[in-house]
Amino acid sequence: MDISVIGASGGCGREIVTRLVGEGVLGRGELLQLVGGNPASSRPSYLHGLRADLQDAYAENIPEIDVTDDAGEIVGDIVVMTAGATFPTDAARVAGLQSRDDLARANASLFEHFAVAVARNRKGNPPVVIVVSNPVELGVHVFCRHLPRECVLGMGAFSDSQRFRWEIASQLGLGRQRVHAAMAGEHGLGMVPLWSTVRIHGMQGDELASTIARLRDGTLSADFPARLAAEHSALMAAMMADPIGGPVKALARVAELPPDLRVALKPFPVHYSQAKTIAATASATVDLVTALCEGRAVEVCAQYQHCGELGIHGPIGNRLILESAVSRVVPGDDLSDEEIALLQACGQRCQNKIREWTHE
């Protein structure tokens, strides 16, 4: 497999590239392409330096590393889109925070630029595109306008599901590998926790049901969006009140919440601590890339352009079966009616937002 990482000089792009090389996902004879996301970059030599540094670090088993700023030269079988603007990380600037709308307007043309370039030369053999940049739903939507929807995935729900598994596992004192769970919907405040998908290795029947009930602490799926919105407002207000120590206090506050709320809220203090969520996002991306490279059929939860599956329309996170590309959406037989209704509503909201952002 050849992999192209667009925006490889950004924080997340660099981390993904370093992990792909360091973990030996690609072998000798395979191509790792570092694609500059900004033709007007103030650091035009950065990627050339990064390539040399990686070669020095991992010379024993290193793929061919190519550097280009030309989107027309993207050749990867897997294309990871990490380029684009992101929110500022300084807690002191939380009050002046860009909205998701601003982010969408800033990145829409970039998504379009790279989607057109990737599709131009790949009509007969489209790559699999993994959108990491935000708003991830917009990225998926734009790439799907130019490539088959089966070939476009968004990382948001994949990362959120990894976090959901960890939040459940950590509360039970387990390793994450013993917990299966999916966090679907929109990446951000529109996420939909699919508690019906939670499985814990070694637990069944009543024990599993009572454990999940304890974890949920009396919360209901239908109440989740309102509870999340309220907790988010309170959290941001607390961080604004104390730009220096706010993120640490916010992390402590989040730790007291149920697992599904922690998944949605913890990335905010992590981001504004200036550590950002780079390591978790990169790790999840490399997991997904590795599964694609190995050609395994796997179930993942990721953003996908729905066209009526489970009554959903729009590019939201859901459980998918990957067999080199998306082969199908997992049937929702195991989901509750509330969860399906939340997903359908989320899809509708996403579509409305995208229409607003793209003027379609």
Place this chain on the structure above:
Amino acid sequence: MNSPTVDYPLHILAIGLHDRPGAVHSVSDVFSGRGLQMEAFYGTSDKLSADGHASALILFHASPDRACLVSRVIRRLSCVRTAELLAAADPRLVMSVLVANEVATVPADIRLTALDGKTALALGSPAAMQDWLASGKAPRRLGALRLDKAPEQDHPPS
């Protein structure tokens, strides 16, 4: 050899290489990694090339999309200076083969030159040459096919 891609069109990839160990291996990896078979590979080092630069000509069958992708990937390799995908009828390509010097029907686009009483040299484009050899009207082949690409510029190597 039975190639699963033989029904696809014949392509010729003309590659300018940096003359260093492993260069050919890197190029061939791109083909083998995609299940493409090289029908022929003609390569030379700097010293043996007419223009002083290592080069390779690779014949392979593939769908046009895959041929295009392979050439684009190869162009991005650090050991590759240039990579150009050519059609089998490209006038810059000359295919040659030693054949028996015997009576034969020679198409207008093939040149047949007697070398001695037993041997002749046939020259033509890859497409014309392959059609002729497959037609049953060509003389017996005495050697393997050889492919060359005319240098871009008509001056001696520096």
